[in-house]
Amino acid sequence: MAIDLKAIEQLATDQSSLKAAAGLAKPAKWSGVGASHDGALVWGECAGSGANPYRVMADLRDFGNKCTCPSRKFPCKHVLGLLWMKAEKVTPFAPADTPAWVSDWLGRRRAGAGTPKATPKAPANVAPAAAKDLRAAQQDEPEVEDPKDAARREAAAVKRSEDTERAILDALDALEQWIGDQLRMGLSAFIDDATARCRRIAARLVDGKAAVLAGRIDELPGRLLALPPGDRPRGAVVELGKLVLLARAFRTTPRDAEIRRAIAVAETREAVLANPQTLRANARWEVLAEQVQTRRDGLVSQTTWLLNLDASGPRFAMLLDFFPASVGRRGSVFTPGERFQGELAFYPSRQPLRALLVARADAADATNPEWPASEMALADTLTGPLLAEPWTIDIPVLLPTGRIALDDAGHPWWRSADGATTLPVAGDAEGLLCGTDLQRTAAIWSGNRLTILAAQTSWGRIGGHG
Amino acid sequence: MAEAIYDAMGAVLTRWTMGSAAAPAAAIWSAELGAEPAEAELRLLALSGQFLGVAVTAEPPPELRVLPDIPALVLPTVPETLRPLVRRILAAFKDTQSKAELLDFLAARGWTTHPAEWMPTANDDDAPDVYAPWRDWAGIAASNNVVQRQAGDRLTAENWEDFWPAARKVALAELRRRDPEAARTVLEAKLASENADVRLPLLSQLAAGLSEADIPFLEGIAASDRAPKVKALAASLLARLGQGTAVGDDIAELAGFFSVKMKGVLRRSRVIQFENVKTPAQVHRRAALLESADIASLARALSLSPQELVDAWNWDEDRHADAALTGLVARTGTDSLVAQTAEAVSQGDASFFLATLTPRLPSGHRSELAEKLLRMRSFSFDMAKTIAGGTARLDNPLTAPAGATLLAALRRDGVKPSDELTELFALGLIASRAAARQALEQLNGAGLLQGDPRLDMLRLNAALDDNGAKP
Numbered sequence: 062m063a064i065d066l067k068a069i070e071q072l073a074t075d076q077s078s079l080k081a082a083a084g085l086a087k088p089a090k091w092s093g094v095g096a097s098h099d100g101a102l103v104w105g106e107c108a109g110s111g112a113n114p115y116r117v118m119a120d121l122r123d124f125g126n127k128c129t130c131p132s133r134k135f136p137c138k139h140v141l142g143l144l145w146m147k148a149e150k151v152t153p154f155a156p157a158d159t160p161a162w163v164s165d166w167l168g169r170r171r172a173g174a175g176t177p178k179a180t181p182k183a184p185a186n187v188a189p190a191a192a193k194d195l196r197a198a199q200q201d202e203p204e205v206e207d208p209k210d211a212a213r214r215e216a217a218a219v220k221r222s223e224d225t226e227r228a229i230l231d232a233l234d235a236l237e238q239w240i241g242d243q244l245r246m247g248l249s250a251f252i253d254d255a256t257a258r259c260r261r262i263a264a265r266l267v268d269g270k271a272a273v274l275a276g277r278i279d280e281l282p283g284r285l286l287a288l289p290p291g292d293r294p295r296g297a298v299v300e301l302g303k304l305v306l307l308a309r310a311f312r313t314t315p316r317d318a319e320i321r322r323a324i325a326v327a328e329t330r331e332a333v334l335a336n337p338q339t340l341r342a343n344a345r346w347e348v349l350a351e352q353v354q355t356r357r358d359g360l361v362s363q364t365t366w367l368l369n370l371d372a373s374g375p376r377f378a379m380l381l382d383f384f385p386a387s388v389g390r391r392g393s394v395f396t397p398g399e400r401f402q403g404e405l406a407f408y409p410s411r412q413p414l415r416a417l418l419v420a421r422a423d424a425a426d427a428t429n430p431e432w433p434a435s436e437m438a439l440a441d442t443l444t445g446p447l448l449a450e451p452w453t454i455d456i457p458v459l460l461p462t463g464r465i466a467l468d469d470a471g472h473p474w475w476r477s478a479d480g481a482t483t484l485p486v487a488g489d490a491e492g493l494l495c496g497t498d499l500q501r502t503a504a505i506w507s508g509n510r511l512t513i514l515a516a517q518t519s520w521g522r523i524g525g526h527g
Numbered sequence: 528m529a530e531a532i533y534d535a536m537g538a539v540l541t542r543w544t545m546g547s548a549a550a551p552a553a554a555i556w557s558a559e560l561g562a563e564p565a566e567a568e569l570r571l572l573a574l575s576g577q578f579l580g581v582a583v584t585a586e587p588p589p590e591l592r593v594l595p596d597i598p599a600l601v602l603p604t605v606p607e608t609l610r611p612l613v614r615r616i617l618a619a620f621k622d623t624q625s626k627a628e629l630l631d632f633l634a635a636r637g638w639t640t641h642p643a644e645w646m647p648t649a650n651d652d653d654a655p656d657v658y659a660p661w662r663d664w665a666g667i668a669a670s671n672n673v674v675q676r677q678a679g680d681r682l683t684a685e686n687w688e689d690f691w692p693a694a695r696k697v698a699l700a701e702l703r704r705r706d707p708e709a710a711r712t713v714l715e716a717k718l719a720s721e722n723a724d725v726r727l728p729l730l731s732q733l734a735a736g737l738s739e740a741d742i743p744f745l746e747g748i749a750a751s752d753r754a755p756k757v758k759a760l761a762a763s764l765l766a767r768l769g770q771g772t773a774v775g776d777d778i779a780e781l782a783g784f785f786s787v788k789m790k791g792v793l794r795r796s797r798v799i800q801f802e803n804v805k806t807p808a809q810v811h812r813r814a815a816l817l818e819s820a821d822i823a824s825l826a827r828a829l830s831l832s833p834q835e836l837v838d839a840w841n842w843d844e845d846r847h848a849d850a851a852l853t854g855l856v857a858r859t860g861t862d863s864l865v866a867q868t869a870e871a872v873s874q875g876d877a878s879f880f881l882a883t884l885t886p887r888l889p890s891g892h893r894s895e896l897a898e899k900l901l902r903m904r905s906f907s908f909d910m911a912k913t914i915a916g917g918t919a920r921l922d923n924p925l926t927a928p929a930g931a932t933l934l935a936a937l938r939r940d941g942v943k944p945s946d947e948l949t950e951l952f953a954l955g956l957i958a959s960r961a962a963a964r965q966a967l968e969q970l971n972g973a974g975l976l977q978g979d980p981r982l983d984m985l986r987l988n989a990a991l992d993d994n995g996a997k998p
Contacts (some may be wrong), residue, residue, distance in 0.1 A: 101976055120976075159978020161611055168619075168980035170944040241565050244572065247546030294544045295579050302576015305569050396611075444581045451577050466591035474587050483587040493642040496597035496664060509584050520597075521607065523643045 062100040062121040064148045066195050072124060073141055074134050079198035085142030088152040092421045094143075096154035097163075103147050103154055104163050106394075107139045110330050112380035112417045113365060113394040117143045118163045120170075127166045129394060131384035145195075161396065225270050226315050229325055232269020233308040236262060240301050248297045255282035255297075260357070267358075274307070274324045277454070279357040284454075284508055287487065296508055307452040319410045323452060330417055333406055340407040341419070342374030347432075348395040349503045350514040350525060361386050365395055366457060366514055367405075367416075368432065368503055376433070377457040377503075378405050378416040397515065398522050411449040414457070432501045432517055435459045439482050443506050457514075460502040465495045475502065475511055487512045493523055531555050532578055539575055549575075594668050597642055598660040602634065604641040605991065612987045614644050615980065620952060627653045629984075631917030632956055635890075637994030649693070652728055656697045663691030684716035692725060699732050707736040715744055723754035730760055734767075734887075742770055762821075766859030771821030781816040782828035784809075787839060797831070797839040801848055810847055817851040821859035833860060837868050843875040853880040857887055869896060878904055882913050894919040897957060901927035908933070908953035920959035920997070925966045930954075934973050948981050955984025963988035 073079045085107060088094075092114065094105035101122050106114040109130055117139045119126040126140040146152050159167075239262045243251045251258060259278050266275035281300050288296045310320050318328065333339055349366040356362055365380040380394075403421035407413035435442060439460070446456045462478040465486065473490035476483045478498070487510035499516040504525070513525030538552040550560050550567040556574055560567035605613055616629060617640075626645075633639060634655040640646075642661065647654040649666035682690065682698040690698055703710035711733065718726055730748065733741055741764070748761035749772060762772050783803060790798045804810050817825075826836040837856070842849060849872075856868045865887045872881050873896055881900070885893050897915035900906040905928040906914075915921070924930060933950050936942070951970075958966055963985045970985070971977055 097977055099971060099977060102978060159976065161615070164615075164978040164980045164983075167976060167978060168944060237569060240572065241568060244543050244549070244568050245546055248540075248544045250546070292585065294540050295583070298540065298543065298572065299576045299580040302572045302574070302580070305573040306577070309573070447577070447581050451580075464593060466593045468588045468591055474591055476587075476591065476593075483591070485585045485587070491668070492646050493597060495594045495668065496642070498596075509580070520604075520642060 064121055064124075064144055066145075066148050068124065069141055069144050069148060070195055072136055072144070074136075076194065076198065078134055078136075078138050078141060079195060081138035082141030082145055083195075083198045085138055086145035086149070086151055088146070090142070091146070091152065093160075093423070094146070094152055094154055095157040095160075096147075097159050098156045100156075102159060102163055102167075103143060104160065105143050105146075106421070107142065108418070108420075109139070111382035112330075112415075113363065113382050114418055114421070115139050116162055116394060118166055119144060120167075121147075125170055127170075131388045133388070162393065225325065228268075228270045229311065230315070232266050232271045232274075233311060233324075235265050235269065236271075236274075236304060237308055239265075240304060243301065248294050252285060252293050252297055255285055263358070271324050272326060273322065274304075276356060276358050276360070277323075278304070283357075288508060288510070292509070299508070303452040303454070310452070319408075319450075322408065322415075327415075328408065333408055333417055334419070336409060338409045340375070340409070340413050341404060342369065342378075342407065342416075343402070343404040344369045344371040344374050345400060345402055346370065346378065346405070348397050348399045348401075350397050351393055351395060353393075355386050359386050360384065363394070366503070366505075368459070370400070370433065372433070375407060375413045375416075376436070376459060377414060378407070379414050379455075379457070380418060381415055397524055412446050412453070432503075433459070434501075435461050439477065454507055456506040458504055458506050458511075460499070460504060460511075462498060462500050463502060464498050465490050467495065475499075475504070475513070484511050486510065493518070493520060494525070528555075529582060533583070536575060536579065536583070539571065592671070595664065597646075597664050600639050600657055600660060602637055602639045602657050605633065605638045609987060609990055610641050610644060612983055612990070613640060616952075616983050616987065617645055619948075619980065619983070623653065625952065628912065628917035628956055630655055630658070632988075633917075633991075635918035635995045636960075636991055637996075638991065650724075656700070659693035659697045662693035666691060666693070682710075682713055684713050687713065687717045696728055696732070699729060700735070703732050703735050707738065708740060710736075711741055711744055718748075723757055726752070726754065726757050727760060730757060730764075733764055737764060737767060739768060742768060746770070763858045766821035766823060767861050769823045771824040771859065777816055778820060778824045778828045781813065781820055781825060784813045784816075785829060787829055787831065797835065799829075799836070799839045799841050801841070801845050804845070804848075814847060814851055817855055820855060822855050822864065823859070825855070833864050834867060837864065837871055840871065842871060842877045846877075849877040850880050850883075853877070853883045857883045862887065866892060873900060873904070878906075879910075885914050885916070890916065890918045894921065897921065898924075901929055905929065905932075908950045908957065912953035912957050915957050917956055919957045920962075920993070921957050922959050922962050923965070924954060924958050924962060925969055934969070937970070937973055937975060944979075945981075951981045952984045955982070955986075955988050958985070958988055960988060960991070960993045 069082075070079070073082070091105045091107055094103075096103045102118065102120055104116070104118040107117055109115045115128050115130040117126075117128045119140055126136050128137045128139045130137050130139055132138070147154060243258070259281050263275040263279045266272070266278065285293055285296050285300065307320070307323060310317075311324055314320060322328065328336070346367040347370055349368050352362075352364040352366070354362050354364075360383045363382045363384070367378040367380065369376050369378065401421045401423055404419040405416040406419050407416045435458075437445070442458045443456065446453050460475065460477070463475050464478070465473045466476050466483075467473055471489075473486040473495065474483050475486050484506075487507075490513070494513065494516070497518045497520055499518055502516040503514045505512040505514065515525055516523055532555055535553050535555055539549040542549040542552055548564060548568060550564065550571050553560065553571050553575075556571065559574065560570045613629075613633075617626065620626065620629070630640070630645075634657050639657055647658050647662045647665060649662050649669055651658070651662055654662060682695065682702050687695065699710055699713065702713065714729060714733070718729060721729065733745070745761045745765045745768075749758050749765060752758045752761065765772065784801065786800045786802050787797050788800050789795050804813060822833045822836070826833040829836060831839065840852060853868060853872060856865055860868065865884050869881060869884045869888060869892070872878055872884070878900055881896065885896070888896070893915050897906075897911040897919055898921055900914060901908075901911045901921070901924060907929050908924065911921075911924070911929070925933075929950070933947060933954070936947055954966060955963060967977075967982060967985050967989055970982065975982060
């Protein structure tokens with residue numbers, strides 16, 4: 062099924078979309094490009110500004126399309142870029158079985174699938190095709206800059222950075238004051254009123270440019286209330302203690318990228334990729350799980366946990382993206398259990414974990430290798446990261462052979478096969494998770510509870526419970 | 528050192544919980560905390576938080592219960608490559624009926640679900656027998672019972688307690704097939720000790736191989752069981768043996784609603800005419816009497832045999848009467864009468880009531896009826912699926928009128944992605960593997976994309992090896 066460039070012009074909402082699409086219509090930006098055997102569907106994954114690639118799909122019969130990016134433009138530049146590559150045969154669209162994520166989208170589509178139309182209809186509020194020009198979009202605009210402007214901009218950036226630092230330090234003073242108040246008023250009262258109190262200090266931190274720390278404090282009540290009531294005072298001390306440690310760490314080294322990332326804002330994708338200290342790992346990865354959480358600050362966090370199946374490089378990677386809840390449901394980027402060969406760039410850190418996906422390809426052998434064995438003693442696995450980064454909340458761990466056991470109240474515990482270690486499991490566990498040996502278990506150790514992401518069993522790989 | 532810190536933590540936590548200063552209770556860190564009280568509290572908080580987060584984990588209770596391994600079933604789980612399809616179908620069709628049909632389909636083709644996709648609960652009576660070990664596992668998980676039972680080969684009154692409930696029901700069905708007398712003897716000894724929810728499915732096992740030898744036992748149940756449903760089932764089984772318990776006056780009154788006339792000139796035949804149904808009250812009364820009657824008694828009151836009654840019935844004239852009669856036959860008729868009624872019903876509009884009878888028909892007969900109704904009565908695939916269940920293997924269903932209707936519906940303008948979902952699922956369920964492959968080609972030709980999720984059931988059918996026993 063063919064598509065011509067005229068149709069792409071008509072589909073684009075404006076000239077800037079076309080311009081952006083021109084930059085994306087390059088094979089290097091894409092992976093997993095394919096088309097259905099009947100040629101009606103095309104899809105691909107495009108590297109965006111986030112950690113996860115965007116999944117882009119289009120139906121060439123009626124130009125219905127979908128992209129997992131948070132853009133409010135419809136179609137977005139990624140869809141236009143994909144269609145552009147198809148129209149100009151920039152890259153081969155290998156015929157393949159329709160991936161499940163494309164089928165899922167087909168099942169949810171609102172508009173008329175299966176109704177061939179000669180030309181796509183542009184929405185009424187869209188500028189006519191004549192106002193948009195593909196050729197113009199492809200031309201690079203010359204960038205000439207006055208050296209004085211550059212110097213001025215650099216000076217402004219330094220001043221901005223200093224202002225931000227001062228604002229953060231003021232906000233951290235307020236935070237420590239607030240923590241002291243909570244202790245004075247009693248943790249019992251704090252636990253009862255945690256949501257409102259945390260919201261107030263989080264708002265102050267947002268004003269003080271400590272947005273990441275604000276988000277963390279907004280989610281603190283959720284983590285606290287997930288603990289059994291008897292464990293909440295301990296949990297509150299651990300949570301608030303980490304905040305003190307983080308605040309003190311910032312005061313000591315305010316320019317440390319890792320600490321700044323935990324308090325203010327993460328570096329951009331471009332900055333991470335350009336940083337010579339960035340650790341890159343090209344390995345075979347297995348998608349352990351995807352966690353999507355709507356946060357109190359109105360953002361949705363999408364966390365993809367990956368397991369490195371090779372011997373070298375960090376054992377785990379975490380791809381983290383945020384997007385506004387108002388843009389609606391966003392499709393999953395990966396399917397749990399999926400394996401791929403990929404290059405990841407890790408944000409510079411003492412414990413590299415958060416990463417960006419730079420490039421990916423299908424794993425040559427989807428079944429091998431098996432999950433690696435856990436490399437160190439379990440106690441060290443659980444506590445090691447806390448010695449390097451005491452404010453860490455989530456620690457991914459690979460557990461040796463074990464099994465779920467239940468206490469009298471039905472709460473699950475993970476117990477190692479040798480019986481030496483028994484750890485509480487968050488939430489409930491039921492079905493297969495409780496009825497078979499877990500030969501290897503990938504889990505998050507957080508707040509002294511395990512959240513199981515996935516496990517290998519004699520029944521094959523099984524997903525966790527949360 | 529750690530012990531001393533640990534000992535201090537109790538007092539520190541208590542003080543902070545209540546809102547008093549805790550630094551004075553942490554003498555072990557006095558040097559680190561310093562003299563300034565507010566600062567000392569924050570430092571103590573940082574140190575305590577790190578200690579409690581790293582060194583203190585919840586103490587497991589001394590007794591933890593480990594559930595037994597989920598047993599392997601006699602049929603394999605679906606191949607790994609098809610698990611995502613099964614998962615998607617289960618997610619798309621959440622209603623109990625569709626799920627049961629998919630499970631029947633898989634079992635009929637010689638497969639089971641993977642336990643990560645679906646497992647029955649202990650009370651999932653509709654799950655195919657092959658899942659009995661998983662039902663019992665779920666029962667063990669829910670019961671706090673750690674005792675493992677070892678089931679013997681053949682069920683007896685002595686080893687009754689060695690079987691978990693679902694396995695016991697399957698063993699009883701097997702015993703009934705091989706040795707009906709022995710199965711009844713076991714029930715005679717053990718049925719009364721079970722609760723009503725268990726007694727009902729156990730007693731229903733007697734429906735297979737029902738004989739006059741069962742009458743005394745069933746009469747005892749019908750007369751004295753504590754549960755009305757169990758009594759009703761025993762009465763229904765007795766009625767199938769010609770031992771209806773209908774009250775004579777009621778039967779006489781019911782017979783008054785029908786008259787037997789002769790019709791035809793050359794070939795004279797009987798025909799039932801409906802009488803005294805001019806008012807809604809009369810219709811209600813007739814329905815109530817039919818609910819408590821049995822077919823043998825009604826036929827006798829009309830001086831007919833049950834077979835003659837069904838033959839003479841004036842189908843398609845009175846829908847309420849048709850529905851009531853099919854219900855009456857399903858409940859109290861012999862197997863052969865059920866088959867005869869199903870054939871009679873399938874000739875006309877009353878075929879809509881066939882679903883009442885199909886649970887009592889063998890799967891091969893159900894498939895034949897579904898095929899016939901698709902061709903002759905223009906049934907939809909969904910209606911054919913209701914008749915055939917999940918175990919049919921129809922060849923070329925798409926060439927039936929329902930196929931033309933479906934293709935036309937998919938080709939019309941403005942069709943939505945969710946349109947014809949039910950029909951496509953039903954088609955995928957009733958088609959043979961070869962027919963499913965053929966249908967996929969035709970539907971792709973009609974404009975449906977290969978990846979269209981509405982085709983999931985057809986795709987599963989087409990991809991799954993058919994290893995099941997053919998009826």
